[in-house]
Amino acid sequence: MTLAIIGGTGLTRLDGLEITRREVVRTPFGEPSGPVIHGVLQGREVMFLARHGYAHTIPPHQINYRANIWAMRHLGVRRVIAVAAVGGLADEMEPGRLVFPDQIIDYTYGRRHTFFEQDLTDVVHIDFTYPYEQTLRDALISAADAAGLDAVPWGTYGATQGPRLETAAEVRRLARDGCHVVGMTGMPEAALAREAGLAYATCAAVANWAAGIGGRTVTMEEIDANLVKGMERVRSLLAKAVPQ
Ligand code: HPA
Numbered sequence: 001m002t003l004a005i006i007g008g009t010g011l012t013r014l015d016g017l018e019i020t021r022r023e024v025v026r027t028p029f030g031e032p033s034g035p036v037i038h039g040v041l042q043g044r045e046v047m048f049l050a051r052h053g054y055a056h057t058i059p060p061h062q063i064n065y066r067a068n069i070w071a072m073r074h075l076g077v078r079r080v081i082a083v084a085a086v087g088g089l090a091d092e093m094e095p096g097r098l099v100f101p102d103q104i105i106d107y108t109y110g111r112r113h114t115f116f117e118q119d120l121t122d123v124v125h126i127d128f129t130y131p132y133e134q135t136l137r138d139a140l141i142s143a144a145d146a147a148g149l150d151a152v153p154w155g156t157y158g159a160t161q162g163p164r165l166e167t168a169a170e171v172r173r174l175a176r177d178g179c180h181v182v183g184m185t186g187m188p189e190a191a192l193a194r195e196a197g198l199a200y201a202t203c204a205a206v207a208n209w210a211a212g213i214g215g216r217t218v219t220m221e222e223i224d225a226n227l228v229k230g231m232e233r234v235r236s237l238l239a240k241a242v243p244q
Pocket residue numbers: 085086087088160165166182183184207208209210211218223
């Protein structure tokens with residue numbers, strides 16, 4: 001089953017991927033973030049797409065999530081590993097660590113978030129009780145164990161609108177709501193993947209303590225430094241075991 005990796009901040013290219021070709025895909029929903037890269041990773045065929053564009057220029061609220069997911073599905077992708085940078089709220093979610101969340105709360109607004117709004121013969125409501133696909137999550141968790149990465153195999157992902165970071169009060173609210181990590185791209189990507197019938201799981205890399213935790217503000221230098229470590233871990237996770 002064809003696997004795709006959607007790379008987030010810090011992962012606009014995938015080391016170790018032998019690129020075979022780049023494919024521009026036209027979709028009914030407009031342009032994806034860039035051409036889809038076809039390649040071979042550890043002897044296995046994968047596709048790769050940089051969510052924010054290959055030059056990292058598309059902010060979270062302007063990503064064409066529908067075009068990205070439609071393009072994957074069109075190219076025969078059936079499973080998607082979504083790599084994403086997040087801020088940590090819970091004690092376990094230390095900067096540098098990898099997290100495989102199991103739940104989502106969506107705080108985004110004004111994003112095109114469904115494929116089911118035009119030319120319908122009936123209204124469609126997908127089941128989204130468990131937003132991430134468990135078999136793919138299990139594969140990621142086992143791969144992280146095998147690679148000795150000390151990842152956190154649970155957590156609720158709060159998806160915020162961005163591109164600004166949160167206020168301290170917003171982070172306190174996220175924590176009261178039960179969020180353990182916060183990021184800006186988890187939705188509507190996960191829901192669109194479900195609507196498209198793709199098995200989807202997130203590998204989050206903690207880039208910083210969320211705003212106000214421990215009395216701190218957030219700096220881009222801190223985020224960038226921790227992401228170097230986090231993305232090295234993502235690469236060793238993917239290299240160790242691109243799940244087949
Ligand atoms: N908040 C939202 N998104 C993020 C953060 C954060 O603190 N860090 C990395 N992505």
